[in-house]
Amino acid sequence: MDSEIKKLGIAVVYLVSDRNGILLDLHLKQIEKNTEVPYTIYGSANRLLPQFRSRLENDPHVRICECETFDVSSWNTQEDVFYKAKHEHAYYLEKLIRMAVDDGVSHVAILHVDSFPIEKGWAKKLAAKLTQECVLTGIVRDRQSDYKPLTAGMLYHREFYLKYNPRLLLTREERAAPAYQKYRAEICHERDSGSGYGFKLHSEGLTFYPLCRSDKVNTHPFFGGVYDDILFHVGAVAMKDASGRLGYIGERTVNPLHRVMNLLEKAVRRTVGHNFYANVIGRIPLRLRRPDQYKANMKWELERELFFKDPEAHLKRLRSL
Numbered sequence: 001m002d003s004e005i006k007k008l009g010i011a012v013v014y015l016v017s018d019r020n021g022i023l024l025d026l027h028l029k030q031i032e033k034n035t036e037v038p039y040t041i042y043g044s045a046n047r048l049l050p051q052f053r054s055r056l057e058n059d060p061h062v063r064i065c066e067c068e069t070f071d072v073s074s075w076n077t078q079e080d081v082f083y084k085a086k087h088e089h090a091y092y093l094e095k096l097i098r099m100a101v102d103d104g105v106s107h108v109a110i111l112h113v114d115s116f117p118i119e120k121g122w123a124k125k126l127a128a129k130l131t132q133e134c135v136l137t138g139i140v141r142d143r144q145s146d147y148k149p150l151t152a153g154m155l156y157h158r159e160f161y162l163k164y165n166p167r168l169l170l171t172r173e174e175r176a177a178p179a180y181q182k183y184r185a186e187i188c189h190e191r192d193s194g195s196g197y198g199f200k201l202h203s204e205g206l207t208f209y210p211l212c213r214s215d216k217v218n219t220h221p222f223f224g225g226v227y228d229d230i231l232f233h234v235g236a237v238a239m240k241d242a243s244g245r246l247g248y249i250g251e252r253t254v255n256p257l258h259r260v261m262n263l264l265e266k267a268v269r270r271t272v273g274h275n276f277y278a279n280v281i282g283r284i285p286l287r288l289r290r291p292d293q294y295k296a297n298m299k300w301e302l303e304r305e306l307f308f309k310d311p312e313a314h315l316k317r318l319r320s321l
Contacts, residue, residue, distance in 0.1 A: 003127045003157075008039040009100030010109045013092045014056065015047040020304075023114050023234070024055050026311055030116035032061065037123050042100045044092040046070070067095045090168040090193045093151060101158050108161060110154040114234035115139075118315055122230045126155040129209040135160040136197065139227045140210040141190075148189040148198035149208050153231040166200040168193045179203060215318040224303040226318050234307060235300070265290070 010031065016023055031041065041062045045053055046069055056062045070088045093110060100108055107127055119125065126137045136156040138149025151168060160166070174180055175191065183202045189195055201208055215226035223235040307314045 005037040006106040009105030010041045011096035034117040042096040086192045112152045115152040119230045136208040152233040167196040
């Protein structure tokens with residue numbers, strides 16, 4: 001496998017609220033500043049606010065890809081709202097990745113709107129990790145509770161995509177199959193975007209190079225993280241914008257209270273029905289209905305405030321202490 005990057009395609013789904021618009025500029029500037037190979041950002045702007053679209057249009061490295069809008073009516077509402085948002089995000093990413101590969105890129109990278117490189121030559125350094133067996137590099141949120149490549153930061157060669165046809169998410173039927181159940185029992189992970197890649201690697205006897213937390217100051221286990229001293233990820237910005245809640249809390253979270261509350265919430269949803277839960281119970285303030293989630297939201301807001309106040313100083317602090 002040729003590790004030399006001839007052309008890098010970066011897939012990004014762009015979605016930010018008014019108050020997080022600063023991320024667009026920072027994200028684009030950091031990519032331009034630290035990328036030393038020819039690259040094109042394949043971006044989806046279906047859900048991007050109109051006032052931000054010009055920022056993408058004016059960047060010579062960005063190609064806004066017109067994608068058919070995600071069909072929300074096809075979504076089974078009995079599923080958790082978090083996974084609806086994650087399926088929508090994965091839907092656009094899949095189309096962007098396919099466009100990049102069809103366009104002839106040698107390597108594919110995936111970033112979120114709230115993630116970006118902080119080390120010059122990042123793409124070359126990640127590509128150098130690839131071998132015939134280690135076919136992908138990706139951010140790992142937590143080795144114990146969520147060991148899979150995360151779409152906030154991922155890079156692989158086009159040959160991996162063309163040979164194995166990986167998908168970011170699996171269908172309900174695929175998750176119910178014995179092969180996936182075996183994988184789930186062996187590798188603890190959340191079934192959000194990237195879990196399909198993890199399953200594919202496991203099934204084919206392949207490996208990936210994990211980009212793990214490397215910052216010296218871990219103010220929160222999931223938010224505001226530096227990974228392998230190469231990538232930075234604020235975490236959950238689009239999810240917070242879309243639902244007012246954070247999406248990292250899943251069935252296998254490291255926090256026992258979150259795990260209990262998640263199971264309890266699922267049981268209540270099944271008992272009273274999704275519509276009743278959404279229209280009645282869902283109207284109860286989050287601080288009363290899910291105090292654990294409310295506290296997580298507040299910690300995220302603090303991390304966001306520290307970062308937005310002075311991004312360079314905050315990143316220096318995280319990396320140098």
